[in-house]
Amino acid sequence: MRDEVSEVAFRLFSEQGFDKTTVEQIAAHAGLSRTTFFRYFGTKEELVxxxxxxxxxxxxxxxxxxxxxxxxxxxxxxxxxxxxxxxxxxxxxxxxxxxxxxxxxxxxxxxxxxxxxxxxxxxxxxxxxxxxxxxxxxxxxxxxxxxxxxxxxxxxxxxxxxxxxxxxxxxxxxxxxxxxxxxxx
Structure with missing residues (x-):
């Protein structure tokens, strides 16, 4: 799951930039809730x-x-x-x-x-x-x-x-x- 979320996040980062991509966007595109995202990653920075x-x-x-x-x-x-x-x-x-x-x-x-x-x-x-x-x-x-x-x-x-x-x-x-x-x- 971590690899899948990372893949989604990196795609969004390349499209929008790191600062403009939110945790909520990453979670939504990965089919997760914000809370579930934070079970896998403590921060957006940690994901990277x-x-x-x-x-x-x-x-x-x-x-x-x-x-x-x-x-x-x-x-x-x-x-x-x-x-x-x-x-x-x-x-x-x-x-x-x-x-x-x-x-x-x-x-x-x-x-x-x-x-x-x-x-x-x-x-x-x-x-x-x-x-x-x-x-x-x-x-x-x-x-x-x-x-x-x-x-x-x-x-x-x-x-x-x-x-x-x-x-x-x-x-x-x-x-x-x-x-x-x-x-x-």
Whole structure:
């Protein structure tokens, strides 16, 4: 049911824009009451950003699964394959999501908050890889690496969206992350 409601909502968003589409319209087009809509989604924003929530734990699991001897920067890059691979086969849904995020300021802010939340999931593993205590959140090196990697992902995603996915997201991410050199092992 969540997928069906999301499909209806994204169609309405593309026709009317995010801000002009109401919960009532989404519910009516999906054959639901407003109350039922809120059983599935806490807010209209959650309907859009729900997939972003899923990426954080998946990124952390992918990072933890990387070979122990792999450098931290490369491990971060490879963990982002969780995102780049999901856009490779069917880029249009992710392109639509990114365009929607760019068009609605409130969504962009919430999406930024979610990606910033990835820090707390990724920093412990990078701290461990750098020889520190993963229970301690004070390793500046780990914070800098994770923050830089997420910024590279944001830059690559922006470029990918601007070109309509003409260049694969994975290539753009390689370019963005290739600009920076990992200062620590």
């Amino acid at each position: 950003l729900g997939k972003m929530n899923e990426f954080g734990p998946r990124l952390a699991a992918a990072l933890a699964a990387r070979p122990a001897e792999e450098r931290s920067w490369e491990a971060l890059r490879r963990s982002f394959d969780v995102i780049t691979e999901s856009t490779a086969d069917e880029p249009q849904p992710f392109l639509n999501l990114m365009r929607l995020l760019n068009d609605a300021c409130a969504l962009m802010t919430r999406q930024w908050e979610k990606t910033q939340g990835w820090h707390s999931l990724l920093v412990p593993e990078i701290t461990r890889r750098l020889g520190g205590d993963p229970e301690s959140s004070g390793d500046l090196r780990a914070h800098a690496l994770v923050g830089s990697a997420i910024s590279c992902l944001d830059a690559a995603t922006d470029a990918w969206t601007a070109t309509g996915g003409a260049t694969p997201l994975s290539e753009l991410l390689d370019q963005a992350m290739g600009v920076l050199v990992e200062p620590v092992t």
